[in-house]
Amino acid sequence: MKNTENHWERIARTGWKTVYLSEIYWLAVENLELCEEVFTSAVTPPPGESYLRVDHGIHRKIYRILNNAARLSALMKDRDRRAGQSAGQYEIQSRRVRWIRSVLDGIAIAEIGHAKVRHSLEHFDEYIDETALKSSRGQIPLPSFFPIDFVLGRADTLNAIAFGKLEGFKTYPLRVYLAEERTFINCGKEIRLDKLSEECAAIAARLLDVAPVLRQDEEETSEQRGSSVLVLGPQHFEEGFGRTPKGSLLA
Secondary structure, rough: OOOOOHHHHHHHHHHHEEEEEHHHHHHHHHHHHHHHHHHHOOOOOOOOOOOOOOOHHHHHHHHHHHHHHHHHHHHHHHOOOOOOOOHHHHHHHHHHHHHHHHHHHOOOOOOOOOOOHHHHHHHHHHHHHHHHHHHOOOOOOOOOOOOOOEOOOOOHHHHOOOOHHHHHEEEOOEEEEEEEOOEEEEEEEEEEHHHHHHHHHHOOOHHHHHHHHOOOOOOOOOOOOOOOOOOOHHHHHHOOOOOOOOOOOOO
């Protein structure tokens, strides 16, 4: 069978759809859990106060959040045909993306799809080069602090505690998490973890409504979830076999 549209229709009759939804659901849930751990560990300071912390555990969690967001985005984002990808593979990719978008219709994914921060981490050396050059050219206000791998209570923390010869310095975060803003900054690129968390919560809620089987227990976490085996025979691809009830988004 060479007709790729027919192949998607055949695939869509089987349990493959649940495989896609399960991957999206648990990536979203894990991000919800990780974001909550970050928010709990780095709390908003009281008015008029702040703090400066070294906590690489928080940064590792943020990197996992961003990696999960990249995987979510890949499942939902329409992309150009890549080198070596067959016409059939590209057609299935495109049809799968359109279907997932229809399932998640109306849910914002702006922060999940925000690739600039992830790109700045993956190519950190290039962004450091660019930032260093900007500082040399005077495109970044000097004198400045350039904190790397810190958790700050709020954006103006270093400015507020600077005194003596350091008074008046600006802050240009290289790799910093701001607790009050719930924002991660890497070489000038920012991502709002609170917004990303909200998007993941909306995705998880929608998918549970579509396919309650994705979660067996309300208390189940991403670490506790089980595994599954997809069992397929030729008959599962045939029209009319195991038809999903009419009106379901899985149909």
